[in-house]
Amino acid sequence: MRAWRPPSLRSLRGRIAVLLVLGFTVAAAAFYTLLMLFTRNWLGHELDLRSRALVQRTAEAVEVPLTIGDRAELADLVRRAAQEDDVVGVAVYRGDGTLAAAHVNDMQSWSAAEGEGAVAATARGLSVTPRRLRGTELRILETPVSRYSGASIPSRDEAFGLPEGGAGGGSGRLGWVRVEITTARLESAIATAGRAGLLLLAAVIGLALLASGLLLSVVVRPLGEASQLARAVAAGSLERRLPVGGPDELGTLAESMNTMAAALTESRARERAESEALRDAAEAVVVIAESARGAQDPGTVFRAVASQLRRVTRCTAVALAVPSDESPAPCFEQFEPPPPWGGLALGAQLDEGLAGQLWSPLPVRLVLRGVPHRFAAELSAEGFQAALLVPLALEIGPPAALLLVSTEAGAFTPSQVRVVAGLSSHLASALHVAQMKQRLEGAIEELERTREQLVRTEKLRAAGELASGIAHEFNNVLGAILGRTQLLRHRATHGTLATAELLESFSVMELAARDGAEIVRRLHRFSTGDPGETLEPVDLEAVLRDSISFTRPRWKNEAEAAGRNITVGLDATPGLWVRGQASQLREVFTNLILNAADALPRGGTIRIAAAPREALVAVVVEDDGIGMAPETQRRLFDPFFTTKGPKGAGLGLSVVYGTVERHGGAVAVTSRLGHGTRFEVTLPRVEKTVPPADSPPGAAPPVPTGDVLVVDDEPAVRDLLVEIVRTLGYGAVGCDGAESALARFRPGRFELVLTDIGMPGSSGWQLARELRAADPDVTIALVTGWGHQIGPDQLDGSGVDAVVPKPFSIEDVAKVLELSASRRDGDPGC
Template sequence: MLIPGHYLFDATGALRHATTLPDPGGEAAEPSAFDLSASLSALTLPPSLVSLFHSVAQGQAARPQVIALGDQAFATAYPVELGAEKLVALVVSLPDQTLRLSQQAAVLLAMSRDIHAGRTMEEIFQTLAREATRLLPLDRASITLFRVDTNEIEIYAMQDDGSSSAQVGAVVSGENTATAWVVRHGQPIITSDIEQETRFVTYDDWLKRGYRSTLCYPLTVDGRVIGTLNFTSRKLAAYDEKTVRLVQPLAEQVAIAINNVQLRQRLTDESRRLRRIVEVANKVKHHLSLNTGYLSVSEILRWMCEVACDLGWERALFCLRDEAFPSPNDSFVAAFAGSFTEAQRAELEAFKARRTKVGSLFTTPGARLSGVHRRVGDHSFLVGRSAESPARLWHASDNIIVVPLALEGKLFGTFSADRAGKRPTPEEVEILELLIDQATVVLHNSRLIARLQEQLAETQRLREQEQAYHLQMQQTERLRALGEMASGVAHNFNNALTIIQGRISLLKAHVTDEVTLRSLDILHKVSQDAANIVKRIQEFARVRQDSADFELVNLSQLVQETIEVAQPKWATRSSGNLVRVVCQAPAPVHILGNATELREVLTNLIFNALDAMPHGGEIVISVYEQDETAKLVARDTGVGMTEETKRRLFDPFYTTKGPQGTGLGLSVSYNIVSRHKGRIEVESEVGRGTKFTLTFPLSPRSLTQKLLTDQEIDLPMLAPRQLRILVVDDERQVAETIGDIIALLGHEPVIEANPAAALQRLCQESFDALFTDLGMPDINGWQLIAEARKISPQLAIALVTGYAARIHQSDLQSHRARLIAKPVEISVIERALSEIISELRTTLH
């Protein structure tokens, strides 16, 4: 027979080692070794122990076993390994001690095995409740989880006799509860008599149901208390410190099992959510292309709202910023999904279709907010009842999450969702943020695509512009050549016009016949127009914007005069191609402008109309006032124009007349009208004629009256003083013409064609004024003026030139000279002489 002690057998059943245990009734003694061969030579092993030896010898997994050794002793056998050798350890003890310890060990091992085999919390807790009754006195067992952020308790699992009012899944306040105390302190709490314990509010309910004692043990995972394992009994003092030691390994196994179940569920949820995110990403990839617009983006956002609802949210809403809104904080509804009411859906659809402004996107800048939130710049986004968003109008639940749509720190929208029940976890918020990141990509890419489309359109426009530019460059070469030619001949041409206009003025001074005078007037106007045309061709590349040369112009009178001047153009046609020109200008219509330029515009219109009527027709020119503007309408019955011709009508060098056309007439006319702050419009159809409408601002009434009154005042009589004037020009005929005009005005001219000889005469003779040309050989006008100033500092000087448009006012001021443009007008010379006389009188006084 084996006496109480520890024994070690090999797999064949041979005893390897033995140690005695002290007699419980005697004095304590040190363990001592047996004489193994003598004591156990006739040992007969129980059949259960023999089968254990066989299992160990065959390498099979064997569980610990409790073995009866007759009525006086029990033994517990354990399979062990020592190095590579397989052995069996046997502990023999007295009946009471052995039974209690072995039963507890067996129950704990079975519970541990079954707990970790369970895949759901229900399976785990059924094992716990069933096996715990073999170890502990209990009438009620439960597992509770504590929510620290809300101070709430969730009943995770429970088993009792059905008398409790609490249900699994219920969430109650954790205020003044034993569970909250254990979680916060991390220590178990034993209440031997609930009736005597007043600290915790839950005990009041337990007393009503007959519970008297309880054990609340913390469930700890990775040093963090997640909840409690609770046992309650209707017996007083049912639990003690030995119970705590017994429950400790059980609570550790339960905590690990709960954590594993939660992790498994979380992984399952994460897998499902990530699959939806991948679906979103694939849908984004397939829906974005260069041909999609806002509608495609809206569809994707709506689908993302539906995904959010699939992930457990009841309602989801996208609001985006609209750059067209005046405030950067205003937004419109872009997409939505979920359990909205019919009225809400109708309202949201209307707001979405109209892109109606619905309010602010974010909370108060700088506000400190509780709950799960993140910040973009100064804008806070959060989970909870304090969320401020346009979505608050349509979200019914207090559990609202608002997630910003931001890129590079710039906010351009929000996503909001809500649901009833538990608050969203940080993990759920993170999943939503992943979803929103995809939405951000959609919106950002759509904007990039829109920008790319604009750039492609701009590239196409630039390509067309470049082609037009090359064509324009070719055309500009024609203008440059024309400008160089005009510049080369301008001096001589203006000198010729000076002689013509000067002689016309002289003839008018000596002729009294009205018919001759009228002819001379017409010749004078035509020559002046010719001079202005040459000047504008020189300056064609730069459109004039000034109005310094504007004067009061009677548009009605100007039309009549222009028709009279242009009459020879159509009067010589044959009888079969007759043209009738009608002027409808019954009343004066005054504007401020340059009469020469306006005559050129009207002449171009008349000549173009004549070219459009090779077989004759009618031209009607009307002048009238309308809505504080002056209207000049020229209508013909010619062949009309195509749409292409109308589109390019005012382009420089565009002509439909072949080689004989320059393509400058209407382009110059357009610039002239623009300079007069007017506009020119054309209406035409092929075969139905053409209508040009010119609109100008009227001259102010008060200014018109004043100018008309001034025109009626007779010119003042010439001053009685006679001036002696030196006229210098390398073209003697020009100098003589200017001299004759000066003599006509009652002064003494001295003509000199050589600038050097003129300087000698200034040194030798006395003169009141010097009139000099600019472009002269050897000594030009500026050099002559500089030398003259040295000789006579107070001499009055006038620069008479055909390059007047190129002269800067600052140059005139520095040389103290006045400017007279060629071809010269007798009135301009008269005005200059009057000013010189006035200056001399001022100097004398």
């Protein structure tokens, strides 16, 4: 029970209570005041009339006795007059002021003295003199007693204080009467009336309080309850309701408040449900986003989405159907929980009618129970009552579908459907990414295939170009050798062969053969992907001279035979050195000279000049031949471009261009049709260097201590090696394979073994190991066309000491013999 509290002035109750109490109090106070005034006036007036009448009556009554001096009568009259209410005493005085008779009821209050009032009584008529005595008022009324006083009895108006007329005054006056009246009774009556009034006032205030209490209980309390309800509603407590009293305004108010609270309760519940759904959805989005981050496959994202959908919608199962190439409708691929359920299994096709609805972006809610449809019937057979089909639009192709099923008939409320649609978009994105990834992977694979094909084609093209280039270069060196050989044979046949020309031809042929060997090495380097080319200082003048010698059979012998006369002039500043490979540079100038010779069908001059130009060397090869049309000039460096028909391969200038570029130089051409052509090759110049001598001058050739065992299945190579070894002063034994070599080998007998690698039966490596086991001191060298590909690490532990690359020179063989001699003499540094 609540303790009573005085209502606050701020509350309606307080204000109404105060107003009521004040109103009633003021009204009661006014009433009381009026009552008191009226009582006082009325009683005062009545006393006044009564006392005046008494004094007049007494004055009239005493006229005769006073005249005749009947004292007894006077005393009796005075006594009777004094018996009236409120009379303190009555006295009759004679005209001379002496007391004729008196009767005093209250001597203490009686105020008159002997002879007093004579003057007043004679001077005026009736006089009333008030006097205070011990807290009460004493009224002294005096009136003269006149002769024939009956005729001068004052009128009623005169008795109330009007001035007395002169009819009775003067000579007829016998004496006067004095009556003293006390107002004590009057005041007591007034005091009694006051107390009664106060009681009335208290009663009225009490009534006012009662009335306000009643008013409060009838009007204000329901209002207070309504306000409490409003406060409670505002504070979130929606269970309270107001009692509805009746059909009056308060009842209507209570009813309205109750309706409002009920509506609020309902909307609060709805809000709470929606906010819970939103919170669930937000949590689900976070979980899905975290799971989807880094997830590569749609399956992972599906599982994350499905578990969140089941949590948010409380649905029973979820399945994902994705478009398939094999069927017109999407096929189920992912399930949560795992299939089968509801007649669905991996690869099952979505109903075609439903698949048609996927093109709309809105989810479709399906009622399953009692629907005459196979898809719905199968699902409802397992207790599912509602389903939601969510379309997942993909960038490419038909949409995928997400199917949610629930055993509750009221599942998938509109707000849940919205949440499901939102969450499913993550899955659509993942499917899209997967689709993109698949396409990208396909594109990358295709690209890779195309690239490999291109690389293959490019390799083939490069290999073809290289082969053509190599063939072209070989053709040039073979041409030099062949031309010289034919020339020598011709001269020898006709007996005109001079020794000097013979020696010159030999050196040209040797150089050409060496260039051929260099071409082979380049080919090897290309096949092994070795980019390294050792560039060394090259004497350009020597290169130009050798190029002219190489090409002599063409520009001189062939031309002369054809009746053409071509002169070649060289004007080279001596001591011009460039960094490069002599064989390749020879090839460059050989090509330019041959082109110039071809451009002189009726003979002419080829001028070759080399001169320094700042940090470069400029080499000019100029002819006064047929020249070139602009179209030819535009394409002349293109591989396989030729104007010479089957006679030309169209590779000479592309080889020139590539070689000069590799050497850090440039090629420029100027030509005028019918006037000739000028090629200018510029190369970076280097300081002149003197090439180191292969062996110290005057060093004696090694003295043989044993023979050389030569092992090669190729008789020509074997015989050449045997010949070279013997030329160098050694005894040589030739074997055609590893087996015969092992049979012939005796430890200590052979100082050096020269063996081929690839032979029928055992290889050169195998033979080396066996010979090394038999004789740790013998020097073993492999003679091979793949010599440039054998590194020092391959030689370690193989028993092989050196490699002689094919084609070999006499110097190469001499170097190996020196190596064996130094090993024999215990000098490992050689």
